[in-house]
Amino acid sequence: MTGTHVTGGRAVLPVVLSATFVQLLNVTVAQVAAPSIQAGLGMGPGAVRLVLAGYTLTYACLLITAARLGDRYGYRRLFAIGTAIFLMGSLACAAAPGPAWLVAARLVQGAGSGLVAPQVLSIIQVAVPERGRARAMGLYGATMGIASLAGPLAGGLLAGFGWRPVFLVTVPVALISLAGAALLPAARGTGSQRVDVTGAVLVTAGFGALLLPLTLGREVGRPWWTWAGLAASVVLLAAFALTLRRPDALIHPSVLRDRTARWGVTLVFVFNAGVPSFTYLLMLHLQTALGRSPLAAALISAPFAAAAIAGSRAAPALSARHGPRVLTAAALALAVTVVTLPPLLNGPWATAPLAVGGGAFGVFTASVFALVPAGVGRDAAGSVSGLLPTAQQLGGTIGVALGGLAYAAAPGGSFWYAMTYEGAVFAVTALISLRQAHPGRRRVRRTASPPTATDASVRIAASVHWKRQNRDGGW
Numbered sequence: 001m002t003g004t005h006v007t008g009g010r011a012v013l014p015v016v017l018s019a020t021f022v023q024l025l026n027v028t029v030a031q032v033a034a035p036s037i038q039a040g041l042g043m044g045p046g047a048v049r050l051v052l053a054g055y056t057l058t059y060a061c062l063l064i065t066a067a068r069l070g071d072r073y074g075y076r077r078l079f080a081i082g083t084a085i086f087l088m089g090s091l092a093c094a095a096a097p098g099p100a101w102l103v104a105a106r107l108v109q110g111a112g113s114g115l116v117a118p119q120v121l122s123i124i125q126v127a128v129p130e131r132g133r134a135r136a137m138g139l140y141g142a143t144m145g146i147a148s149l150a151g152p153l154a155g156g157l158l159a160g161f162g163w164r165p166v167f168l169v170t171v172p173v174a175l176i177s178l179a180g181a182a183l184l185p186a187a188r189g190t191g192s193q194r195v196d197v198t199g200a201v202l203v204t205a206g207f208g209a210l211l212l213p214l215t216l217g218r219e220v221g222r223p224w225w226t227w228a229g230l231a232a233s234v235v236l237l238a239a240f241a242l243t244l245r246r247p248d249a250l251i252h253p254s255v256l257r258d259r260t261a262r263w264g265v266t267l268v269f270v271f272n273a274g275v276p277s278f279t280y281l282l283m284l285h286l287q288t289a290l291g292r293s294p295l296a297a298a299l300i301s302a303p304f305a306a307a308a309i310a311g312s313r314a315a316p317a318l319s320a321r322h323g324p325r326v327l328t329a330a331a332l333a334l335a336v337t338v339v340t341l342p343p344l345l346n347g348p349w350a351t352a353p354l355a356v357g358g359g360a361f362g363v364f365t366a367s368v369f370a371l372v373p374a375g376v377g378r379d380a381a382g383s384v385s386g387l388l389p390t391a392q393q394l395g396g397t398i399g400v401a402l403g404g405l406a407y408a409a410a411p412g413g414s415f416w417y418a419m420t421y422e423g424a425v426f427a428v429t430a431l432i433s434l435r436q437a438h439p440g441r442r443r444v445r446r447t448a449s450p451p452t453a454t455d456a457s458v459r460i461a462a463s464v465h466w467k468r469q470n471r472d473g474g475w
């Protein structure tokens with residue numbers, strides 16, 4: 001990260017978290033409004049799917065490159081540029097005269113969000129004092145929960161006025177984020193290496209070739225170009241992996257050597273192969289199979305999002321007390337939730353499992369986004385800020401594709417099959433997190449006792465540092 005810590009003012013968190021809020025709100029609010037968009041512009045199902053997927057496509061493809069650009073040119077600068085691009089894309093979406101314009105505007109929106117997202121994590125690392133970072137990441141997770149709650153509700157309410165207000169709802173918050181960018185610290189990463197343009201092109205094209213077929217393949221009948229795209233992604237991403245040997249590689253070399261970073265990114269990827277697909281399939285089943293309106297479906301699923309906020313706020317204290325074991329418990333709680341939900345969903349008893357699952361989601365997300373950056377070296381922190389949301393988006397896209405296949409395995413859709421897939425994903429997440437909590441028994445000489453601290457974030461960071469010094473393999 002930066003060579004010296006830059007302390008930010010009280011406005012830092014509201015500014016960066018407002019940007020996180022509109023990024024995530026923009027995903028769910030458009031999903032709920034998809035029928036209105038289709039009717040308003042006379043679009044086919046494939047075109048509507050491209051409107052929804054276009055945002056996440058450019059968002060996910062730019063994250064790694066954006067993290068390195070922030071290291072090189074400054075986090076505040078990239079935050080402001082990305083927010084301005086997102087704002088222009090939102091206005092263009094609302095003014096779209098036809099399908100092609102709307103798809104292009106969604107691509108612009110996603111590009112803006114992709115530039116912003118890594119800067120949020122980097123700014124929190126450099127602008128929030130160490131003793132307050134666990135609380136900041138708890139608020140970061142709570143923001144995700146609020147956005148996931150507000151998106152379906154806003155989409156259901158606004159869809160009655162047409163689809164254009166759905167894209168305007170993010171504009172006021174984006175304007176606040178853009179104005180507040182001037183209050184952010186002018187920090188950047190260590191060193192002055194150039195951005196590896198070859199690596200940036202390869203990773204962007206590789207993720208694009210991977211995500212586009214995964215997102216649209218089933219809807220368009222998996223024509224030849226989807227298989228060609230998947231094959232091309234393997235070649236492009238393999239070529240990108242070769243560029244990581246360069247001294248100015250897009251991903252800092254220390255990330256590849258850092259066990260905490262490797263396992264943390266893996267955890268985020270696997271976990272998010274379950275959560276976005278769960279919420280997507282839940283809303284799909286409520287509306288298509290059970291005949292609920294978009295607003296009614298949002299209200300039924302509201303306990304999940306509301307409990308996610310509470311779980312995120314509780315995460316710092318739980319992480320400080322239990323460390324990575326809290327990730328195992330949260331993943332297991334989600335696994336139990338999803339496999340017990342199907343028989344309860346069409347009655348009044350779904351609230352309890354949804355609330356348990358939402359709380360577990362909030363605890364896991366806030367904890368993992370606090371524990372991983374706290375456990376990596378300073379040089380790797382900037383790259384991790386790009387890798388974590390990349391793993392989040394990539395896992396989510398793959399999970400929606402696989403969960404959709406499970407749901408479609410039976411005529412009319414099978415929520416049982418879909419939730420079996422979800423349960424398996426969360427069970428695997430719990431197994432991976434066990435490796436984090438118990439990194440293996442080695443006969444090593446302890447040179448010091450683990451330090452103690454009263455503040456949550458200090459205790460997390462101190463524990464990680466002590467384990468590293470004693471060669472205990474990270475977490």
